[in-house]
Amino acid sequence: MPEKIKILIADDHQLIIEGILSYIKDIDHLEIETTNSCDDAYAKIKVALTETPFQILFTDLSFDNATENSRIDSGENLIKTIKQEEIPIKVGVITGHSETNRVFSVIQNLNPNAYLLKGKCNTAELTFAIEKMLTGEIYYTHEIHQKLLKRALIDIQMDDVAIQILKELPKHPKISNLEGIITKEDGSLLKIRSIENKLAKLRTDLQANNNTDLVLKAKELGILD
Amino acid sequence: MRAFTFFFLYSCIFYGQDMDSISRLKKNTLDRGLSAYFNKNDEIVKESINQLYKFYTEDNDSAILAKIYQYKAMYHDLKYQIDSSFYFYNQSMNISKLTNDSLEVGRRLLSITILQREAKDFLGSEISSIEALQYLEPIKSYRYLQNVYSNLGLVSGEIKQKEDALKYFDLSLKANRLNKNSKRKERGYLHTINNIGLIHQQGSEHEKAIEYFNKGLKYDSIKQKYPDLYALLLENLTYSGIALGRKNFAEDHYNEVIQIREKEKEFSDLSITHVLLSEFYIEEKSPSKARFHANEALKYAKQTHNNKRWLEALKLLSDLSTGNQSKAYLNEYITLNDSLLQQERQLKNQFAKIRYETDKKEKENEALKIENEKTLAEAEAQKQRATIGLLLSGISIMFLLSSISFFRFRRKKLLFLTQLQKIEAREEERRQIAKSLHDEVAGDLRLLHRKLEKSLLLEEAQKLEMVKDNVRNLSHQLSSVSFEEVPFRDQVINLVSDYFSPEFIIKVNGLKEIDWSQANNSIKRMLYLSLRECIQNCQKYAEASKMTISFSIHKKSVLLDVVDNGKGFDTATQKKGIGLLNLQERVQELNGTLTIESEVGKGTHIIIQTPLNA
Numbered sequence: 001m002p003e004k005i006k007i008l009i010a011d012d013h014q015l016i017i018e019g020i021l022s023y024i025k026d027i028d029h030l031e032i033e034t035t036n037s038c039d040d041a042y043a044k045i046k047v048a049l050t051e052t053p054f055q056i057l058f059t060d061l062s063f064d065n066a067t068e069n070s071r072i073d074s075g076e077n078l079i080k081t082i083k084q085e086e087i088p089i090k091v092g093v094i095t096g097h098s099e100t101n102r103v104f105s106v107i108q109n110l111n112p113n114a115y116l117l118k119g120k121c122n123t124a125e126l127t128f129a130i131e132k133m134l135t136g137e138i139y140y141t142h143e144i145h146q147k148l149l150k151r152a153l154i155d156i157q158m159d160d161v162a163i164q165i166l167k168e169l170p171k172h173p174k175i176s177n178l179e180g181i182i183t184k185e186d187g188s189l190l191k192i193r194s195i196e197n198k199l200a201k202l203r204t205d206l207q208a209n210n211n212t213d214l215v216l217k218a219k220e221l222g223i224l225d
Numbered sequence: 226m227r228a229f230t231f232f233f234l235y236s237c238i239f240y241g242q243d244m245d246s247i248s249r250l251k252k253n254t255l256d257r258g259l260s261a262y263f264n265k266n267d268e269i270v271k272e273s274i275n276q277l278y279k280f281y282t283e284d285n286d287s288a289i290l291a292k293i294y295q296y297k298a299m300y301h302d303l304k305y306q307i308d309s310s311f312y313f314y315n316q317s318m319n320i321s322k323l324t325n326d327s328l329e330v331g332r333r334l335l336s337i338t339i340l341q342r343e344a345k346d347f348l349g350s351e352i353s354s355i356e357a358l359q360y361l362e363p364i365k366s367y368r369y370l371q372n373v374y375s376n377l378g379l380v381s382g383e384i385k386q387k388e389d390a391l392k393y394f395d396l397s398l399k400a401n402r403l404n405k406n407s408k409r410k411e412r413g414y415l416h417t418i419n420n421i422g423l424i425h426q427q428g429s430e431h432e433k434a435i436e437y438f439n440k441g442l443k444y445d446s447i448k449q450k451y452p453d454l455y456a457l458l459l460e461n462l463t464y465s466g467i468a469l470g471r472k473n474f475a476e477d478h479y480n481e482v483i484q485i486r487e488k489e490k491e492f493s494d495l496s497i498t499h500v501l502l503s504e505f506y507i508e509e510k511s512p513s514k515a516r517f518h519a520n521e522a523l524k525y526a527k528q529t530h531n532n533k534r535w536l537e538a539l540k541l542l543s544d545l546s547t548g549n550q551s552k553a554y555l556n557e558y559i560t561l562n563d564s565l566l567q568q569e570r571q572l573k574n575q576f577a578k579i580r581y582e583t584d585k586k587e588k589e590n591e592a593l594k595i596e597n598e599k600t601l602a603e604a605e606a607q608k609q610r611a612t613i614g615l616l617l618s619g620i621s622i623m624f625l626l627s628s629i630s631f632f633r634f635r636r637k638k639l640l641f642l643t644q645l646q647k648i649e650a651r652e653e654e655r656r657q658i659a660k661s662l663h664d665e666v667a668g669d670l671r672l673l674h675r676k677l678e679k680s681l682l683l684e685e686a687q688k689l690e691m692v693k694d695n696v697r698n699l700s701h702q703l704s705s706v707s708f709e710e711v712p713f714r715d716q717v718i719n720l721v722s723d724y725f726s727p728e729f730i731i732k733v734n735g736l737k738e739i740d741w742s743q744a745n746n747s748i749k750r751m752l753y754l755s756l757r758e759c760i761q762n763c764q765k766y767a768e769a770s771k772m773t774i775s776f777s778i779h780k781k782s783v784l785l786d787v788v789d790n791g792k793g794f795d796t797a798t799q800k801k802g803i804g805l806l807n808l809q810e811r812v813q814e815l816n817g818t819l820t821i822e823s824e825v826g827k828g829t830h831i832i833i834q835t836p837l838n839a
Contacts, residue, residue, distance in 0.1 A: 015672065064664060096663070096697060100719035101711045119694065150722035158718075158733055222727035 004031045005134065006052055010041040010059040010078070011094070012066075016118065020058065020094065023123045027130070038063055038072035045087060054089055056133055057082070058116075061095045061106065079110045090133040094118060100147050107140075107148065114139045152205035153221050161190060165198055166218050169211055175199070251280055251289070258296050265490070267303040270296055291320040291329060298336065305530045308575040311340050315583045323590075331361035331369055338376050344572045347380050349580075354380070371400035371413045375420060382424050394421045415441050415454045422461055431465040438462035453494075456485040460498055467505060475505060496525035496534035503541050516545045532565050644814055645747045652750070663700040667693055713741040713749045720753065721774070724760050728770060731760070735776040744783065745838050751811050752785055752835070755819075758808045759787045759831055767791025767829060778837060782817075785833040793823040 007030055011017050017034045024030060033054075035041045041059065048054050059075040066073035072081060079091050092114030093106060107115060113133045116125065120141060132139040140148065156162045164182045172178055175196065182190040190198075199211060206221065208214035218224045258273030274296045281289045294317030301309035314337045321329035334357035341350035354377045361370050378393035397417045404410045422437030441447070441458040448455045463478040479502045486495045499522035506515035523538035525531070536558060543554035670693040677686040711719070714736055721731045741749060756774065763769050769791030777784045805821070812819040817835030 013668070015668075019675070064660075096667075098697075100723050101716055104715060104719050105711050119690070119697075147722065150725050151718060154718050154722045154725060154731075154733065158737060220727060222725070222730040 004029050006031045006054045007056045008044055008054045009034045012036055012063040024126050027127055038078040039070055042072055056090045058092045058094050061097050103144055103147055115144045116141045117143055153223055157223055162202060166224055169215055262299040265303055267300055270300045287320055287324050291317045307340055307344055307572060311576055312579050315579055319583055327360045327364050328366055331357050335369055335372055342380050345569050346573045346576055347384050349576050350380050367400040367403040368406050368409055371397045371404060374400055375417055378420055387424055387428055390424045419458055426465050431468045434465045452485045453489050453491055456482045492525045493529035493531045496522045496531050500534050500537045512545055519545060536562055648747050659700040662696055667696050716753055720757055724764060731772045733774045739776055739778055748815055748835055751815055755808050755833055758804050762804055763789045763791055781837050783835050783837050787831040790828045793825050793827050793829050795825055796821055796823050
């Protein structure tokens with residue numbers, strides 16, 4: 001990394017900021033700024049846009065120091081504002097919130113570039129996350145990843161069409177044979193294109209390399225009996 | 226069945242015949258009575274009246290009652306009881322007036338007007354005729370209009386109003402032309418022709434009179450068809466001929482008339498012919514013949530109460546006899562004349578009285594009718610008031626009931642709302658505890674953790690890390706932060722995904738099919754917490770490998786059905802743990818029910834039912 005990477009860290013607890021700083025102080029080429037409030041973070045990002053913009057923002061989700069006067073009172077709202085204004089900055093979440101509801105809601109609605117958990121994170125993970133973020137990839141820490149995978153499983157389990165496809169897939173050598181077998185909820189038949197799209201999504205969700213792998217994974221994960 | 230149908234049909238036919246025969250019977254009776262009247266047979270008229278009475282008692286038909294009065298009047302007419310006849314015609318007319326039968330009213334008035342004319346109540350007759358016109362003209366009953374006009378003409382002739390008389394006869398002829406009944410048309414025409422001739426005869430215009438009489442006599446086969454009219458015309462023609470000195474066939478003509486009238490039993494008219502013949506013989510200087518005919522005239526006149534001819538006959542006899550006999554006839558003439566004049570006056574008075582009384586009665590009836598209508602209206606109003614009262618009381622009862630149920634419902638709802646508020650307050654409390662756990666306890670622990678790490682007390686640090694995680698989890702479980710932001714469907718999926726593993730497969734049914742926006746938040750929260758309790762219990766104790774969660778809606782309640790394939794427990798012996806007790810409390814708070822079915826070795830089935838909305 002030849003140039004300096006400008007990072008902003010926002011957390012209401014100074015102790016956490018110190019901790020993160022202690023983790024990443026050994027990483028080279030980093031120019032780090034910190035703040036304790038969302039409003040300040042937003043101001044800093046906006047100001048930096050005119051000269052050297054921040055490339056990465058790490059933020060907590062809940063800011064307990066937010067008052068009624070705060071314009072932005074949570075990490076969620078900070079991310080939302082940045083996305084709305086289309087500010088070119090990668091956003092990573094470093095938080096203690098691992099409740100599935102919150103995790104899922106943040107990931108689905110705000111689509112952050114990274115989701116790390118305070119308790120589990122260390123220098124190596126942070127370095128890896130920063131690298132991934134800079135290349136435009138997404139990094140979720142292992143626990144979050146597992147949560148998302150399980151959630152996908154439940155979704156697939158409730159998706160009758162997906163279950164049909166997964167069950168029928170091993171019986172047919174060609175995918176095109178599936179056409180005319182898979183039925184939708186209203187009884188109409190699914191077109192080959194839709195089946196293929198569904199399969200692609202299933203492979204992504206279950207992180208399968210190919211269709212055979214997909215069926216194996218589904219069995220392994222308990223989707224199929 | 227067939228037999229019954231047959232019987233039914235038969236009885237129908239029989240009944241129909243019965244109806245038919247009754248109306249036919251009535252008509253027969255009426256026709257018989259009427260022809261008897263024209264044939265002057267008073268006995269049969271009386272029979273008809275009795276017959277009609279029977280019909281009347283059977284069905285109280287006011288038309289029949291009117292007919293009864295009419296026939297009574299006819300009967301009295303035949304008996305020469307003019308005032309009674311007049312009275313009954315009036316009664317009959319009044320009934321017909323009430324039933325709005327214009328034709329009948331007109332017909333009765335016609336009879337009345339003839340009666341009045343014959344009793345020399347010319348003014349009364351004229352008034353009645355005019356009234357009859359008012360009834361008959363609107364309904365265009367030319368058959369009777371012709372008679373009324375004819376009568377008016379006769380009345381005008383009697384009071385020497387020649388012009389008026391001719392005018393009325395002209396109108397009578399016009400009506401006659403429009404009449405459709407051929408027999409009556411012919412008779413009416415001939416009568417009127419004769420009457421016009423008579424008017425001219427009275428005015429001593431005998432040439433003109435003869436013209437009309439001849440016109441009548443030349444009518445097609447009059448002698449065969451209407452011998453009475455032929456006789457009348459012939460008589461009048463002869464009279465006018467004599468007045469003009471044409472006496473050649475006079476004797477023969479008069480005799481022919483007498484012959485016809487004797488055959489037709491026209492006794493009243495016979496007296497006229499005999500008077501005329503008597504007069505003729507006086508002129509011809511044959512007193513014996515004259516006396517014979519005068520006597521004949523007297524006989525018939527007496528018999529038929531033809532007062533005019535009676536007087537004429539007496540006068541003739543007085544003239545034809547001499548001395549005492551003549552004096553006796555003259556006396557008789559004078560007495561009769563006086564009594565007749567008196568009778569005439571009396572009759573006129575009688576007529577007037579009857580008319581007055583019926584008018585009075587009519588007015589009374591009118592008053593009664595109005596009174597009746599008033600009482601009817603009163604009764605109607607009373608009825609309406611009663612109905613309104615009933616309605617009002619019904620409405621108020623309904624209102625009362627609905628307000629009771631409304632207030633009961635409201636109370637229930639208020640209770641429910643306070644319940645909800647209680648739950649929310651508790652949620653708020655949970656949130657506060659969660660927050661302090663997360664921020665203060667966990668924060669302190671984190672600090673301690675770092676210190677321990679720095680002091681290289683790694684084992685202690687690891688333990689502390691576990692405590693910290695527990696505290697954090699506890700905090701998360703307690704709090705429902707961001708609960709409102711995540712849809713219920715996702716919440717359930719997230720919850721399930723937290724516990725899902727290949728070793729503990731959880732299947733969810735019916736979640737997506739329900740529109741959760743219609744469910745109350747507290748209820749959704751309760752369902753969520755209950756579901757979590759169930760899953761946790763199952764995971765902790767049941768050693769289940771599979772669990773099926775089903776949501777469904779029945780009417781206005783939500784059904785949550787959780788089945789596992791774990792080891793189960795005996796619901797009778799095993800005490801409920803704090804978790805299940807909390808679960809039950811939570812469900813009951815929201816008017817729901819919790820049912821747990823389990824048997825050792827056969828898994829557990831938990832059913833939670835709760836209203837969809839408050």
